[in-house]
Amino acid sequence: MQEVILRKKKRIKKNQKEQLKFTKYGYVLFQNVDQIKVFYVIGDIDIDVDQLLNRDHFNICVSINQFVKVTSMVKQPDLDFVDIFFDTNVQRQGDLSVPIRLLRDSHQSDLNSLADIIEYYYQIVQKKMKQSQSIESIENIQHQLPFSEPLSELDCDEYHGWNFEKSLEKAQKTIYDFKMEQKNQNNHCCYVIFKGTKHDQVKYCFGQKLDYYRHFYCLDDEQIDFLNMRKPIIFNYKHLHQYIQFVSVRFKRLIMIFNQEKSERNYFRKGLKFLFEQEIDAASVDNLSVRLKFQEYLYILSNYKNQQDDVLLVQKILPIGDKSATDILKAQRNLKSQLSEKDYYSMKNPFYGGQIYRDVIYEAQSEIFKEKFYSMVDSNIYHSLLENL
Known part of the structure; x- marks a missing residue:
C-alpha cells in the first residue's frame, strides 16, 4: 500500500x-525567439538586424510588415488590383538605441552608415515628441465646429472635427483616379494609407497591382491570396546592399518629411505631389533582375495640431527605356527556355558558364602545377591530385 x-x-x-x-x-x-533581432520601430518600419548581419547567407523577401496582422483583403479583377487592410492597434518600439548599437557593433562601414541615419531619425523623433507634449500642455481643445461647407486643406484638423474617416474618404477618391490611370498601363504600382496617431503613423491599407506577384514571384491567383492574407511581399532582395539601401531610403523619407517647413508640408496637402525618385534592381524568384525607376508621391490628408497626420503614399515602378518590367522578364525567361541543356552550360554561352565566368587564376595554377610536377610523378597520381584542387 x-x-x-x-x-x-x-x-x-x-x-x-x-x-x-x-x-x-x-x-x-x-x-518568437527566432526573430529576437527584428525590431518594429516608430515610423512603421521593421529593421531585420539578423539579415543585416548575416552576410554569408543573405536572401530576403521584404514584407509590407512582419508585425502587422492582415484583417481583410479586397480584389478588383477589372483593375487587376488587390487592397489589403491591417490591424492598426499594434505597439511600436520607441527606443531605437538597441538596433543602432547592434549595427555599430558589427564594425562594418555600410552598417555603421545605416546606424548614423537611424540615429539621426531617432533624434528628430524625440524632438518632435517633446514639442508635441509642450504644445498639448499649453493649448486647450476647442469645441468642434459643424461642417457647414467643405474645409480647406489647412482647416483639416481636430479643432474643425477632422478625423481619420474623413482623411480616408479623401484618399479613396485619389486612389480611384490612380487605379483608373494605371488600368491600361503595363507598369507596376502600389499605394499605402497611413493613419496618424499621437507620435506615429501606422499602416492602415496597402494596395498593389496583381501582375507584380505573377511576373516577379511566379504565383497564381490562389497563391497570391494565400500569401497576402499572411505576409504581403513588396520586394525580393538577393544582395545585402539592396536591403541596406531599402531600409536607408525608408528612414531618409521620414527624415525628409519631418524636416520640411510648414509651407512645404502645406504643398503636399493640396493633392498627390511628387516626392522623390531613384533607380532600383528588382529581383524575381528565379534569379532574374530588372533595373527600374522607382517614383514616390505624397499626399498629406490632414493638418492635425496635436498628432501625426494621415498620409497617402503612391509608388510607381517604371521601366528604364521603352520596355516594361513584364516584357523584360518574359524575354529573359524565353531566352533561358530556348537554350538547350548542352548550350546552357557550354563555354560558348556568355551568360551561363561562359568566358566571363571562367576562373583564369585556377586554370593558370593548374598549368603551373602540371609543368612543375608532371615529370616527377606518375600520371595517375597527378590526375588524382588535380581532382582534389
Whole structure:
C-alpha cells in the first residue's frame, strides 16, 4: 500500500515538473525567439538586424510588415488590383538605441552608415515628441465646429472635427483616379494609407497591382491570396546592399518629411505631389533582375495640431527605356527556355558558364602545377591530385 502511494506521489511530482517545463518553455517560444533581432520601430518600419548581419547567407523577401496582422483583403479583377487592410492597434518600439548599437557593433562601414541615419531619425523623433507634449500642455481643445461647407486643406484638423474617416474618404477618391490611370498601363504600382496617431503613423491599407506577384514571384491567383492574407511581399532582395539601401531610403523619407517647413508640408496637402525618385534592381524568384525607376508621391490628408497626420503614399515602378518590367522578364525567361541543356552550360554561352565566368587564376595554377610536377610523378597520381584542387 505504501509503495502504491509513493508511486502516485512520484507520478504527481513528475507531472508537475513537466507542467512547469511546458509553461516555462512555452512562454519563451511565444516570444518568437527566432526573430529576437527584428525590431518594429516608430515610423512603421521593421529593421531585420539578423539579415543585416548575416552576410554569408543573405536572401530576403521584404514584407509590407512582419508585425502587422492582415484583417481583410479586397480584389478588383477589372483593375487587376488587390487592397489589403491591417490591424492598426499594434505597439511600436520607441527606443531605437538597441538596433543602432547592434549595427555599430558589427564594425562594418555600410552598417555603421545605416546606424548614423537611424540615429539621426531617432533624434528628430524625440524632438518632435517633446514639442508635441509642450504644445498639448499649453493649448486647450476647442469645441468642434459643424461642417457647414467643405474645409480647406489647412482647416483639416481636430479643432474643425477632422478625423481619420474623413482623411480616408479623401484618399479613396485619389486612389480611384490612380487605379483608373494605371488600368491600361503595363507598369507596376502600389499605394499605402497611413493613419496618424499621437507620435506615429501606422499602416492602415496597402494596395498593389496583381501582375507584380505573377511576373516577379511566379504565383497564381490562389497563391497570391494565400500569401497576402499572411505576409504581403513588396520586394525580393538577393544582395545585402539592396536591403541596406531599402531600409536607408525608408528612414531618409521620414527624415525628409519631418524636416520640411510648414509651407512645404502645406504643398503636399493640396493633392498627390511628387516626392522623390531613384533607380532600383528588382529581383524575381528565379534569379532574374530588372533595373527600374522607382517614383514616390505624397499626399498629406490632414493638418492635425496635436498628432501625426494621415498620409497617402503612391509608388510607381517604371521601366528604364521603352520596355516594361513584364516584357523584360518574359524575354529573359524565353531566352533561358530556348537554350538547350548542352548550350546552357557550354563555354560558348556568355551568360551561363561562359568566358566571363571562367576562373583564369585556377586554370593558370593548374598549368603551373602540371609543368612543375608532371615529370616527377606518375600520371595517375597527378590526375588524382588535380581532382582534389
